Amino acid sequence: MRADRLVSLVLLLRRHGRMSAVALAGELEVSTRTVLRDIEALSAAGVPVYAERGRHGGFELLPGFRTELTGLNHDEALALLVAGSRRGAQAFGLGSALASAMLKVVDALPDSYRDTAAGASERLLVDPETDLLSRRLVAEEAPDTVVAEVLRAVLAGHKLRIHYAAVDQTPKWRTVDPIGLVTVRERSYLLATRSGADRTYRLSRILAAQALAEPAQRPDRVDLDRAWRERSTRFRAGGDQVTVLVRVHPARREDLVGTALAVLAEEAGPDGRLRMEVTFQDRRHAEWALWQLSTNAEALAPQWLRDALRDRAAAIAARYAAPS
Structure with a gap:
């Protein structure tokens, strides 16, 4: 329990900078006396935390101090962020990065935790490929080269040129401004705009893709969950219902x-x-x-x-x- 609290204390200081003992106690749900003991323990362990006295004083870490896992690269870190769904990582072309990242995370665990974590993981299974009736869940797949280009354009904020095969139509090239990627029920979608209008493209129908150098016309921040709900509502309201x-x-x-x-x-x-x-x-x-x-x-x-x-x-x- 205390080890978890010490890690949380360091992360709070990393995120917020200087914090008072009272504020830290509130975040950690402990007494200020406990916070002071934890600060002392961190200092003794070599963590560069120091106190700033005065009206606006508090505790903070020395500038530049970081706690790092063992060399996670960009794709591995991204894979961990979407690891709430193993299939999500696979759908976005991050399956191998996720496996590599998890190996590094396990390697970073203390010896006393490593065996326990490995044993526990063998007893937990999320989202298997078949259900109780042995029906195999068949996910739509797009070529790795297509997924890589789409993902590159989405993350870099660049325009994307896609060769798209809409239903009952001849495939056509079109240039879009990518917003984000969504995976739902084994299908992946690219949310984008085209000439300012919202567009949704099924990833499996993108035959080829090319990330362009030109910046995409899109907002700096996006609520992807809200955008998906709005597009779903519009979709259900149209068509031949x-x-x-x-x-x-x-x-x-x-x-x-x-x-x-x-x-x-x-x-x-x-x-x-x-x-x-x-x-x-x-x-x-x-x-x-x-x-x-x-x-x-x-x-x-x-x-x-x-x-x-x-x-x-x-x-x-x-x-x-x-x-x-």
Whole structure:
């Protein structure tokens, strides 16, 4: 506990510069007496922390003092920052850098921690490649050269030239101002602007990319999570959306909600099932979603959806009625 607190104390001084004992005590949730003992312990261990007396005094580190891991390079540090999702690091072309960085982190651990950490890591698995039904999660992939160029332009703040294959269109070259990269449900997207208008490009559809020397026209800071939510909202509001009235078993409600774009209305029926009005991206999306729920859901309207599900079920029944 104290070792963690000492590290936190050093990091606070690194981040904020001079801090009073009272401020440090508040951040660390300890008494000022404990802070003073910790400062003394740091000094005895060779950490160059000193006190500045007076009204605006406090404790601070000598200028230039740094605590460093064992030689992390730029890509390795970046990989650690996105390591909250192992697949995120892989999607952005940082998988090998992440592995290298983690080796350096393990090497920097004290001997007493290294074996414990290694053993603990063997008992934790995040985001495996298959689920409990052995369904393999297939991620969309883009060529490494494309990912590297896109990432270079995003981080450097330069314009990007991409050869993009939109759905049902001939691939075309276009120059964009990259904003950031987002990975969601095994798909990666480039958020950018083109001639000032927001654009979103699926990374797997970028056939070639070239980072240009010209600076991108974009704000210095970006809230990527907010930008993604706004674009998602606009996407759901457009297109050929359809609204469907469904009767669904309560146990499968979350499965339906997880595939729909939005739930417009919901009420419990006299038979215990839920009557829900939901929207889907298009007709194909609606038919697919209801088919997944089998007899646990029934499309009540529109009629074209009932007809499509009936015809599909009839075709399956006819196929299995004959001997194999």
